[in-house]
Amino acid sequence: MSENTNTNTSFLNDAGNRALIFQAVLLAVVVFVGYYLFSNLQANLETRGISTGFSFFNEPAGFPVLIHLIEYTEADSYGRAFAVALINTFVISLLGIILATIIGVIMGLARLSNNWLVARLATVYIETLRNIPLLLQMFFWYFAVLAAMPHPRNSIVFGDFFINKRGIYSPNPQFQDGSGFVLAAFLLSIVGAFFIVRWAKERQKATGHWFPAYWASFGTIIGVTLLAFVVTGFPVEFDLPSKSRFNVTGGMVLVPEFVAVLIALSTYTGSFIAEIVRAGILSVNWGQTEASRSLGLPDGKTQRLIVLPQALRVIIPPLTSQYLNLAKNSSLGAAIAYPELVAVVMGTTLNQTGQAIETIGLCMLVYGSLSLSISLFMNWYNKRMSLVER
Amino acid sequence: MKSNMGKILTTAAIAATVSATAGAGTLDDVKSKGFIQCGVSQGVPGFSNADEAGNWSGIDVDACRAAAAAVFGDAQAVKFTPLSAKERFTALQSGEIDMLSRNTTWTYTRDTALGLDFTAVNFYDGQGFMVRNDLGVTSALELDGATVCTEQGTTTELNMADFFRKHGLSYVPVIVQKADEALAAYASGRCDVFTTDKSGLAAHRSKLAEPNAHVILPETISKEPLGPVVRHGDNQWKDIVTWAMFVQVNAEEMGITSKNVAKIKEESKDPAIRRLLGAEGNMGDSLGLGSSWAYDVIAEVGNYGEVFENNVGPNTPVGLPRGINNLWTEGGVMYAPPVR
Numbered sequence: 001m002s003e004n005t006n007t008n009t010s011f012l013n014d015a016g017n018r019a020l021i022f023q024a025v026l027l028a029v030v031v032f033v034g035y036y037l038f039s040n041l042q043a044n045l046e047t048r049g050i051s052t053g054f055s056f057f058n059e060p061a062g063f064p065v066l067i068h069l070i071e072y073t074e075a076d077s078y079g080r081a082f083a084v085a086l087i088n089t090f091v092i093s094l095l096g097i098i099l100a101t102i103i104g105v106i107m108g109l110a111r112l113s114n115n116w117l118v119a120r121l122a123t124v125y126i127e128t129l130r131n132i133p134l135l136l137q138m139f140f141w142y143f144a145v146l147a148a149m150p151h152p153r154n155s156i157v158f159g160d161f162f163i164n165k166r167g168i169y170s171p172n173p174q175f176q177d178g179s180g181f182v183l184a185a186f187l188l189s190i191v192g193a194f195f196i197v198r199w200a201k202e203r204q205k206a207t208g209h210w211f212p213a214y215w216a217s218f219g220t221i222i223g224v225t226l227l228a229f230v231v232t233g234f235p236v237e238f239d240l241p242s243k244s245r246f247n248v249t250g251g252m253v254l255v256p257e258f259v260a261v262l263i264a265l266s267t268y269t270g271s272f273i274a275e276i277v278r279a280g281i282l283s284v285n286w287g288q289t290e291a292s293r294s295l296g297l298p299d300g301k302t303q304r305l306i307v308l309p310q311a312l313r314v315i316i317p318p319l320t321s322q323y324l325n326l327a328k329n330s331s332l333g334a335a336i337a338y339p340e341l342v343a344v345v346m347g348t349t350l351n352q353t354g355q356a357i358e359t360i361g362l363c364m365l366v367y368g369s370l371s372l373s374i375s376l377f378m379n380w381y382n383k384r385m386s387l388v389e390r
Numbered sequence: 391m392k393s394n395m396g397k398i399l400t401t402a403a404i405a406a407t408v409s410a411t412a413g414a415g416t417l418d419d420v421k422s423k424g425f426i427q428c429g430v431s432q433g434v435p436g437f438s439n440a441d442e443a444g445n446w447s448g449i450d451v452d453a454c455r456a457a458a459a460a461v462f463g464d465a466q467a468v469k470f471t472p473l474s475a476k477e478r479f480t481a482l483q484s485g486e487i488d489m490l491s492r493n494t495t496w497t498y499t500r501d502t503a504l505g506l507d508f509t510a511v512n513f514y515d516g517q518g519f520m521v522r523n524d525l526g527v528t529s530a531l532e533l534d535g536a537t538v539c540t541e542q543g544t545t546t547e548l549n550m551a552d553f554f555r556k557h558g559l560s561y562v563p564v565i566v567q568k569a570d571e572a573l574a575a576y577a578s579g580r581c582d583v584f585t586t587d588k589s590g591l592a593a594h595r596s597k598l599a600e601p602n603a604h605v606i607l608p609e610t611i612s613k614e615p616l617g618p619v620v621r622h623g624d625n626q627w628k629d630i631v632t633w634a635m636f637v638q639v640n641a642e643e644m645g646i647t648s649k650n651v652a653k654i655k656e657e658s659k660d661p662a663i664r665r666l667l668g669a670e671g672n673m674g675d676s677l678g679l680g681s682s683w684a685y686d687v688i689a690e691v692g693n694y695g696e697v698f699e700n701n702v703g704p705n706t707p708v709g710l711p712r713g714i715n716n717l718w719t720e721g722g723v724m725y726a727p728p729v730r
Contacts, residue, residue: 048505351543
């Protein structure tokens with residue numbers, strides 16, 4: 001029968017061919033519209049005498065950036081300023097994601113706690129922060145932090161640490177000759193710790209004997225690194241902060257803009273993650289916990305080995321969206337002077353060069369790729385976790 | 391793929407807005423909609439500031455009103471779009487506004503590479519520094535190690551960097567997106583110094599809780615000629631905005647004010663004045679305007695001196711001296727080509 005119908009249907013009536021034709025038409029339309037808009041844009045820019053292209057990237061930027069983790073001065077190029085801003089965005093997103101996850105897990109567990117006070121406090125935290133716009137929270141933290149701190153002249157002093165409106169100043173370690181050896185020892189000890197954990201797992205599988213692998217590996221890392229320090233004669237000097245006429249100078253400084261953005265991002269996203277964690281844990285059947293208990297596993301291990309691995313499967317997909325939100329929300333830092341991508345590229349660079357389309361396009365590209373990489377990583381992790389399912 | 395899509399979409403969005411407003415005849419556009427859409431600041435007292443009732447006033451606002459008076463004979467035929475420093479050029483380029491009058495500095499790059507044209511200078515300014523009295527600073531050269539707050543997306547950022555580099559001084563830049571928040575950061579003690587154009591400093595100081603606790607340092611670190619901006623390539627519209635300003639300067643020079651302009655038009659025998667006010671010939675023709683265009687500007691908005699005194703002069707909260715903005719005949723640099 002099917003052979004018959006196949007030979008009888010005309011080319012246009014074949015489902016496969018039709019699908020192909022429709023897709024080809026759609027593609028042609030998309031390409032044409034894209035080409036039309038692009039050429040229209042080019043023509044318009046030309047008639048208006050607006051210069052285009054990315055050649056400005058090599059010109060000196062001339063403006064300062066408050067936080068730069070790589071070497072940067074005003075004489076450097078716009079390209080370097082872009083790199084500085086990119087790093088600032090990555091750093092705040094990464095730290096924000098880590099902190100938000102920690103806060104979210106703790107608060108999610110706290111809301112499920114049997115302790116009435118702890119559970120209520122977690123509820124209040126979650127409901128408050130989830131329901132206030134993030135930008136407002138950023139302003140709140142920025143100006144609240146600024147208002148609460150003393151003027152540099154009356155800094156709070158703990159030994160070599162200073163705290164004031166301009167930031168938290170701490171000694172800045174300067175690594176001298178021989179610190180390479182210490183770093184090597186540190187890395188080696190991490191590898192060693194990894195092997196200890198693996199050995200302990202194998203042994204437990206084979207013999208059933210339990211070994212405190214995590215404590216042992218932790219001790220190994222600290223011990224070996226310390227030993228390396230002693231052997232090389234402490235090759236670290238500290239650049240100490242000290243008071244000058246206006247500010248505290250020298251040392252390492254954690255500026256209030258960074259602190260405010262980090263607190264705002266991590267507590268806000270943390271409140272959403274808390275609910276996701278709670279939902280994930282509640283999704284695991286109570287029978288699992290009862291079964292684990294009747295096998296004699298203590299409560300901590302029940303959570304860690306039985307409940308959480310199953311909850312994670314429910315948690316990870318929505319968690320990915322929260323991570324993506326956090327990375328994108330980091331652009332709000334521009335409002336309170338945190339020099340991230342939007343501030344430096346879409347703010348200052350755009351204004352100095354006037355290259356609106358190039359700079360905005362570049363920012364979209366960066367946020368797109370950032371989100372996509374987070375997404376890819378989380379999907380990979382999700383797949384890994386799903387494989388555990390039986 | 392996702393990121394590519396994003397890029398295409400931006401390009402698409404921008405391409406669409408640009409194409410929608412392409413075409414040079416701003417005067418025709420303005421006439422057909424019946425008002426001028428004017429880009430101003432989000433609140434700089436004396437330059438462009440809205441009161442509680444939403445009425446705009448200031449030197450920059452009067453530049454828009456002068457253009458409206460020239461075109462419509464009605465200084466109120468203006469709608470205002472408050473813009474941040476970084477939004478302003480895009481708003482003009484995309485045709486969202488007809489003219490930009492937002493304490494904008496005339497620079498080479500802006501005039502040549504952005505598709506914009508500067509018209510005339512309505513305020514000669516220069517960048518300065520404001521500090522608290524109790525810091526005991528008397529000169530900007532003592533600011534080594536200071537923390538400096540300023541608004542993002544202005545020439546201020548670059549001038550500040552140049553000044554500190556030139557003098558080998560270290561500093562910490564805190565660059566905030568909006569002027570009001572930059573000022574709030576300064577007021578809260580995040581910064582020792584607030585920097586912008588000196589007129590802006592005076593305006594912002596009047597907004598602080600204790601204006602007298604802050605002092606503007608004597609140094610002027612840059613030239614900041616401020617003036618209205620239009621799109622490049624629309625020469626007729628540029629002429630209108632330019633000459634609306636020049637008429638005000640000429641009027642002050644000739645002693646014509648908004649109060650006496652009606653009387654002078656009737657009584658004056660001076661051919662230069664009769665030409666200017668449209669009592670003789672039609673000077674407006676070549677601009678595409680009526681013969682009373684200059685008369686309307688002076689009658690509705692006033693001469694340059696009046697505009698200055700009403701908005702930023704010594705008797706206003708901003709309290710700026712006339713200084714360099716005086717007429718050339720009075721020791722300033724305000725000089726306009728003759729109307730003839």
